[in-house]
Amino acid sequence: MSITFTKMQGLGNDFVVIENITQQFIPSKETIKQIAERHYGVGCDQIIVVEKPRNTGTDFFMRVFNADGEEAERSGNGARCFAKFVIDQGLTDKHHIIADTKSGKITVCLQDDNNVKVDMGVPSFSPKTIPFLAPEASLLYKLDLPDQLINSVQIGVVSIGNPHAVLQVPNVTTAPVDQLGIVIANHPRFPEGVNVGFMEIKSNNCINLRIYERGTSETLACGSGACAAVAIGRLLGLLDENVIVKMHGGELQISWAGMGEPIWMTGPAKKVFSGNLTLK
Structure with missing residues (x-):
């Protein structure tokens, strides 16, 4: 199976971005590890898979995979690369994009200086949400x-x-x-x-x-x-x-x-x- 991809980076945090809208890509754990391997694959910190939206009110679904093959909730640097990718690839003409992720929606905006601004959501300090094993919430x-x-x-x-x-x-x-x-x-x-x-x-x-x-x-x-x-x-x-x-x-x-x-x-x-x- 042959797929097209784009290598991107945000401050040196590098990603392989694959659109899964016009082509079919099955992100198995072994396939992700193969792509991320820096000597025998493309090499990257994480892989981003761009999919069609799953919910109304969103433009895309963004999946993020770590180099070890495990799926992550989201990525901040990855969100900026994702936004630049979907615009450059002509997948959208919007500069204000709402993407769904494993852990909820994010909003990304391409600015006039070509930087990308991302609403990363409201931080949660609840141990249960993180998750972190603690009897109660604390500053430290x-x-x-x-x-x-x-x-x-x-x-x-x-x-x-x-x-x-x-x-x-x-x-x-x-x-x-x-x-x-x-x-x-x-x-x-x-x-x-x-x-x-x-x-x-x-x-x-x-x-x-x-x-x-x-x-x-x-x-x-x-x-x-x-x-x-x-x-x-x-x-x-x-x-x-x-x-x-x-x-x-x-x-x-x-x-x-x-x-x-x-x-x-x-x-x-x-x-x-x-x-x-x-x-x-």
Whole structure:
């Protein structure tokens, strides 16, 4: 079977985007892993599959798969790439697009400067929603890490349509992202796994951030992770409404008015190349 695809990236967080409207693509776990493999496949952090809308009031259904083949709820950087893709491919003439995802609707807007602004929805801090095993909601939680150099860490937890844990560090350059990221991402208190953000606060409107993504490892950038870090920082009274988030791949603008309000992300999305792929 041969399919057409487009390789895209948002701040170095790279995606293979496949439209499943005019062609037939069955995203099995093994097929996803084959495409995402960087030596023998196309190579990417995640795969986005664009489908016809399943509900009225939406324009498309966006599916997101991690490199390990598991389907994720959504992706912030992926949403920006998705928007640029459907417009460039002529699948829509709208610049204000509503897409359904596994965890609900998102709204994406292509701006005049070619950046994409995304309504990532209202952050949820309920442990049940994330999901995170805790007797009650709290600003911070102590997470025990047996058999690690650090016995425990203090984390904030939030759902941006997908689960995130955020811990504050003095310096992201020296933060043990690989060592602690995989342990926290697979911690038993997160039944569905979790993305892990390491946040260094530079000022009340600027942070440095590194992200360890479940099912992938550390990525150059993570849109929902940037939103999660700002939400936790705001909740702790450390950040203002508008924050620049600096990651290895570049910067995102995050804006959040506070509890009960949607969180907005603005940043670039770029096409790398298109091609045809023959699947086994």
